[in-house]
Amino acid sequence: xxxxxxxxxxxxxxxxxxxxxxxxxxxxxxxxxxxxxxxxxxxxxxxxxxxxxxxxxxxxxxxxxxxxxxxxxxxxxxxxxxxxxxxxxxxxxxxxxxxxxxxxxxxxxxxxxxxxxxxxxxxxxxxxxxxxxxxxxxxxxxxxxxxxxxxxxxxxxxxxxxxxxxxxxxxxxxxxxxxxxxxxxxxxxxxxxxxxxxxxxxxxxxxxxxxxxxxxxxxxxxxxxxxxxxxxxxxxxxxxxxxxxxxxxxxxxxxxxxxxxxxxxxxxxxxxxxxxxxxxxxxxxx
Numbered sequence: 001x002x003x004x005x006x007x008x009x010x011x012x013x014x015x016x017x018x019x020x021x022x023x024x025x026x027x028x029x030x031x032x033x034x035x036x037x038x039x040x041x042x043x044x045x046x047x048x049x050x051x052x053x054x055x056x057x058x059x060x061x062x063x064x065x066x067x068x069x070x071x072x073x074x075x076x077x078x079x080x081x082x083x084x085x086x087x088x089x090x091x092x093x094x095x096x097x098x099x100x101x102x103x104x105x106x107x108x109x110x111x112x113x114x115x116x117x118x119x120x121x122x123x124x125x126x127x128x129x130x131x132x133x134x135x136x137x138x139x140x141x142x143x144x145x146x147x148x149x150x151x152x153x154x155x156x157x158x159x160x161x162x163x164x165x166x167x168x169x170x171x172x173x174x175x176x177x178x179x180x181x182x183x184x185x186x187x188x189x190x191x192x193x194x195x196x197x198x199x200x201x202x203x204x205x206x207x208x209x210x211x212x213x214x215x216x217x218x219x220x221x222x223x224x225x226x227x228x229x230x231x232x233x234x235x236x237x238x239x240x241x242x243x244x245x246x247x248x249x250x251x252x253x254x255x256x257x258x259x260x261x262x263x264x265x266x267x268x269x270x271x272x273x274x275x276x277x278x279x280x281x282x283x284x285x286x
Contacts, residue, residue, distance in 0.1 A: 079237045
């Protein structure tokens with residue numbers, strides 16, 4: 001079973017490559033939105049979370065769904081503990097505490113009245129990126145400049161009035177050189193893409209005009225990504241799939257996201273990647 005969401009209950013074009021690979025091996029593949037009340041998730045041999053891309057808009061419902069699956073003993077990929085942990089970007093704090101180099105981040109709790117001027121004064125950052133800690137696809141993610149500080153403080157206050165927020169410096173290397181996404185299956189490196197924002201933007205997602213291309217990272221970048229995956233808590237529960245997003249700053253790979261909930265895996269960009277993922281899944285089902 002491939003888990004999707006209401007707005008697109010069928011597999012994405014990318015996940016269709018995995019479904020076709022599994023079907024060619026005699027596996028019956030279904031797809032269903034995570035919120036479907038008729039689903040009997042524990043009845044399936046394997047439940048692979050792929051595109052529940054509205055989870056951050058329905059966080060309470062989504063976590064209740066995870067709780068039910070856990071209680072019912074559904075055979076989940078990834079592990080429910082990992083999914084819960086990864087649903088809030090504060091997981092980056094755990095990884096940083098375990099020695100993983102992460103993009104510098106300030107964390108603001110709900111109700112925090114700190115202004116952007118205060119943040120700039122404390123950290124020395126000029127341009128900032130502001131985002132909710134529970135978010136996806138750059139939802140409610142924006143760039144704060146010195147020139148728009150008054151309006152930006154109002155916008156920040158509105159957000160912290162609703163939910164926790166994270167603030168990071170704008171990383172110029174992303175605009176100049178791009179953001180890397182390294183994809184792993186069962187802890188083994190598979191392939192990578194390099195994503196670039198459109199001119200004048202910092203967001204690399206397609207819906208914001210970003211582009212991507214297959215690319216081969218350096219051995220040191222792969223090693224850094226492997227260390228990030230190894231730092232996931234929960235007693236060595238290696239995820240079936242993982243995407244490690246980051247950028248190189250001063251010759252060091254800095255983690256931006258470790259996506260182990262619902263990442264796009266860019267299977268279309270790498271021949272045989274769907275085969276590798278199918279192999280990894282079937283090995284776990286054996």
